[in-house]
Structures are given as structure tokens and as C-alpha cells.
Amino acid sequence: MEMNEYLMARMRSLPEKFHIIVDDPEYVNACFWYVPKRLRSMRHNSEREHLLGEVTPIIKQKMMEKGTLMIGYQPQGDIPNFFRNIISNPAVKKADVDFLVSEIDRIGEDL
Numbered sequence: 001m002e003m004n005e006y007l008m009a010r011m012r013s014l015p016e017k018f019h020i021i022v023d024d025p026e027y028v029n030a031c032f033w034y035v036p037k038r039l040r041s042m043r044h045n046s047e048r049e050h051l052l053g054e055v056t057p058i059i060k061q062k063m064m065e066k067g068t069l070m071i072g073y074q075p076q077g078d079i080p081n082f083f084r085n086i087i088s089n090p091a092v093k094k095a096d097v098d099f100l101v102s103e104i105d106r107i108g109e110d111l
């Protein structure tokens with residue numbers, strides 16, 4: 001399975017934790033927010049998007065400090081900061097994607 005597709009499948013299996021912004025399996029970028037515990041029961045609206053957009057750079061900073069992952073983020077129009085993950089290295093394995101998912105979850109769940 002192509003690794004971006006695998007990442008999308010992993011995130012789709014955890015909808016309370018990963019909010020996919022562009023749900024197209026053929027898309028090469030995985031665009032998503034990570035949803036910390038405190039925001040999981042909140043209805044999805046512009047206020048929640050704003051809060052998710054605040055969480056995104058904090059997760060990025062913690063990833064960089066620990067040196068485990070480097071995933072870009074950006075806003076797009078009215079959409080606040082979200083992760084835009086691109087897997088371009090053919091050496092990336094499912095275990096690497098599993099690590100990405102678990103590491104974001106570990107860093108972000110209590111933010």
C-alpha cells in the first residue's frame with residue numbers, strides 16, 4: 001500500500017484524534033488537524049478550527065525539540081494552521097507511518 005494512502009487510512013481509523021481536511025486518497029498531501037482530548041467533544045465549527053489551528057504549531061515545536069518528526073503546517077485561506085504531510089521517500093515503511101501517528105498523538109493529546 002502506498003504510504004500516504006496508509007497514513008490516510010490510519011487517520012480515518014482514528015476520527016476523534018485526526019480531522020482530515022482533504023479526504024481524497026489519491027491526494028499526495030495528507031492535510032489534517034490533530035485533535036487534543038479537550039476538543040474531541042466540541043462540535044466542529046469555526047471556533048474549533050481556530051483552536052485546532054493554535055494546537056498545530058505547538059505540536060510542531062514539540063516534535064522539533066524532541067527531534068522525532070518534521071511535518072510542515074500552513075493556513076489556507078480561511079482554514080487555520082493545519083499539518084500538510086508529504087511522504088516522498090520510497091524508503092518510508094508502515095512502521096514509520098505508525099510512529100508518526102503515535103508520536104503526534106503522544107505529543108498532542110493533552111495540549
Ligand SMILES: NCCCC(=O)O
Binds near residue numbers: 060071074
Ligand atoms: N511559519 C510557518 C512554518 C510552518 C512550518 O513550520 O511548517
